[in-house]
Structures are given as C-alpha cells and as structure tokens.
Amino acid sequence: MTAADSCGILYVVATPIGNLDDLSDRARKTLCEVDVIAAEDTRHTGKLLQTIGCNTPSISLHQHNEQQRTAEMLQRLHSGANIALVSDAGTPLISDPGFNLVRELLQHGVRVIPIPGACAAIAALSVAGLPTDRFVFEGFLPTKSGKRRDHLSSLSHESRTMVFYEAPHRIEETLNDLLQVFGDHRNAVICRELTKLYETSYYGTLAELNALAGTDADMSRGEIVIVVAGCEVQEVTTTTLAAEHVLDVLLKELPASKAAKLAAHICNADRAQLYDLAVKRKGAVD
C-alpha cells in the first residue's frame, strides 16, 4: 500500500439552501461516515446533523482560521482520516470558505471528491428564463456604491448572463446601480428565499424591478440572487473599449462634454457617441 492509498479523502458536501429535503442521500451518508466534518459554523451545521441523526464530530473552518486548519486537516488526512467540508448552506467554496483548503490539499496529492447539491446561483439560473448556455457568476458586489458602480461598469460589455448574490438591505441601491449602468430595458430576475416558504421570483426589466422594489417591501426580505441578462452581442472594437475606459476615468474629474471631447481625441473615437455615453454614465461614475 502506498502513502497515497492510506491517505484519507476530503469530501466537499453541498447542504440545503433552505429546504432540508434537498440534502441528497449521498450527502447524508457521507456526513455520517466520515471521521470529522469541517464546518463553517459548527453550531449551524450541528442543527442539520441533529435533524438527520448524524453523530460525526465537527470542527470549525471559516475564513479566519482556514490557513491554520488546513495544516491540521492535512495531518489528519495523512493519518488516514476522511473529512467532509460543509458551509452554512449550499455548495462550499461558492462565496463560502474552502478554496484555500482544497487548493492546498490538491497540491499535497490529497483526493478531493465533490458531493454535489444545492447552490443558490444555479437554482436561480434554472428558473430565470435567461440564457444559460454561457453565464458568469459574480458573487457579492462591492458594498460601497462607488466601487459597486465601477465594477458594474466593467461589466457593461458582458454578453453572458450575470449572476450576483446580494444582501437584502442593499437590494434597492444595487438595483438602482444596475439600472444606471445597464439601462432601463435590460431583463433581470430577483430570486428570493429559494426553496423556502416565501420563495418568490420577480421578473422584469431593470426599470420595472426598480419600481417594484420601491413598493414591495417583501423584495428586500430574506436571501437574494439577482440574475441579469447579458448585453446584446455586438461588434465591440478594441478602440471602443479603450475609449470607454478613458471616458470613465475622465468622467471622474470632468463634466460630460469635456470628458467626451478628450476621450475622443485621445482614442480617435466618435465624439458624439462618447458624449451620449458620458451623459448616461455620468451618474454611474460620479
């Protein structure tokens, strides 16, 4: 038997994002059979383990102790222990801890096996009615408005469907930023409380969803995924992209007309088009 044969396995186990029936039989079996469970929050996972009658001991693994725990877990795995990694909900590593652990263990030749299951981003995409052949997971946006708008501006030419996680108390301001950057007519979906009692999906253009957010208090309650259609595929030349980037930088210091004039001059681009864009963007980069 080689050292690799005697080494334990790390199972990356997805847990439900609300509805406990979404825990797969394989996940249940794995959690009950491993030697230890590394959990983002042991108290939170303790409730799930109690519900499924699982007595496996757990240790914490969160963003503040991941490095230290990794060394410890490597030792346990090398001595033959099998470990399951779980987060509070959904798939570990997806806007959750675990990436550093998995990367490090792979570098040390440890076998890592996924036990797939719920993931809020994928659940939202599956009901959004927006193209799913290509999509981009953006996770959580920056919490400060300026940085959020800058980041969204960098996605203004993204033609793939975009998936964002957002905290409920920020949904109104984020929807407003999405509208400023992507425009009134872009289709989007807000999926809240997926798999739970008050699950609701709101479909519409960004203008419609913004209006609804102002009148429907439920929209900013619970856990939320925002799915936004990508832009219409168009010929985006390198010159256009460069000119838009220069324009965004100049708009931070100058009024729209001056910024458009300079950006057009620097990049040899169309001044009128850049001016139209500058007027639209002025709100987005201030």
Ligand code: SAM
């Ligand atoms: N690892 C998780 C996954 O696989 O989806 C995501 C963890 S991340 C810390 C938590 C965020 O996921 C929430 O703020 C929300 O944006 C989204 N989320 C989690 N559960 C959800 C649910 N039931 N409905 C809608 N969004 C959810």
